[in-house]
Amino acid sequence: MEPRILLLGAPGAGKGTQSKRLADEYDIEHVTTGDALRANKDMETEYGTPREYMDAGELVPDAVVNEIVREALSNADGYVLDGYPRNLEQATYLSEITDLDAVIYLSVGKEELVRRLTGRRMDPETGDIYHTEFNMPDDEAVRDRLVQRDDDTEDVVRDRLRVYEENTEPVIEHYREEGDLVEIDGEASPDEVFERIVAVLD
Numbered sequence: 001m002e003p004r005i006l007l008l009g010a011p012g013a014g015k016g017t018q019s020k021r022l023a024d025e026y027d028i029e030h031v032t033t034g035d036a037l038r039a040n041k042d043m044e045t046e047y048g049t050p051r052e053y054m055d056a057g058e059l060v061p062d063a064v065v066n067e068i069v070r071e072a073l074s075n076a077d078g079y080v081l082d083g084y085p086r087n088l089e090q091a092t093y094l095s096e097i098t099d100l101d102a103v104i105y106l107s108v109g110k111e112e113l114v115r116r117l118t119g120r121r122m123d124p125e126t127g128d129i130y131h132t133e134f135n136m137p138d139d140e141a142v143r144d145r146l147v148q149r150d151d152d153t154e155d156v157v158r159d160r161l162r163v164y165e166e167n168t169e170p171v172i173e174h175y176r177e178e179g180d181l182v183e184i185d186g187e188a189s190p191d192e193v194f195e196r197i198v199a200v201l202d
């Protein structure tokens with residue numbers, strides 16, 4: 001059985017960066033609600049489109065997100081789950097549809113989160129993530145095509161962090177109380193953080 005890993009952390013903690021590496025390392029699926037929603041931002045649902053929530057930094061309704069996760073996990077043997085659950089209702093739903101082998105929480109301070117998010121740039125062709133200060137591509141053609149996510153402006157970032165504190169911090173506490181949570185200091189280089197996670201998993 002391949003590992004089933006839950007990676008928790010605030011917006012900008014490095015979940016996407018580390019999930020990609022973990023998926024390669026263990027040959028498992030990277031299941032991310034954020035990417036799935038961004039690929040379907042203008043999909044009509046009975047609650048409106050995901051875009052209406054995402055561009056304001058708010059949570060997309062549980063019914064929409066739960067269905068995305070149920071479908072993705074039913075097709076995965078092992079996985080690293082990133083961006084879900086974001087509230088206690090989603091955590092309850094998750095416990096009904098799967099078992100977890102590891103729950104890892106990347107801890108990063110608030111001002112560092114703001115710096116990482118407002119400087120994040122994405123390559124629309126490969127999905128690779130860069131940062132204006134810490135990590136830019138050498139290839140000029142790649143540099144020229146980088147884009148900023150709509151929700152990475154400073155105002156929306158502050159809203160996302162508020163939504164995280166209100167909704168998702170209780171999820172962290174829930175897993176901590178259950179004794180399942182391993183906390184990792186996420187304020188180090190991506191390589192160092194990756195080594196810390198792999199040391200826990202192995």
Ligand code: AP5
Pocket residue numbers: 009010011012013014015016017018033034035037053054055057058059060061062065082083084085086090116117119120121129130131134135151160186187188189190191193
């Ligand atoms: P989502 O896409 O999940 O965004 P998020 O949780 O806000 O997380 P991010 O992707 O912004 O951050 P990350 O931790 O992956 O950081 P990254 O590795 O990129 O969700 C977006 C929206 O979708 C939500 O606001 C909501 O509307 C909706 N949504 C999603 N899931 C939902 C759910 N379950 N329920 C309801 N709604 C949902 O790193 C950030 C930057 O820092 C990068 O530039 C990177 O290069 C840099 N960096 C990474 N690691 C390091 C390091 N160690 N040192 C220095 N820089 C680093």
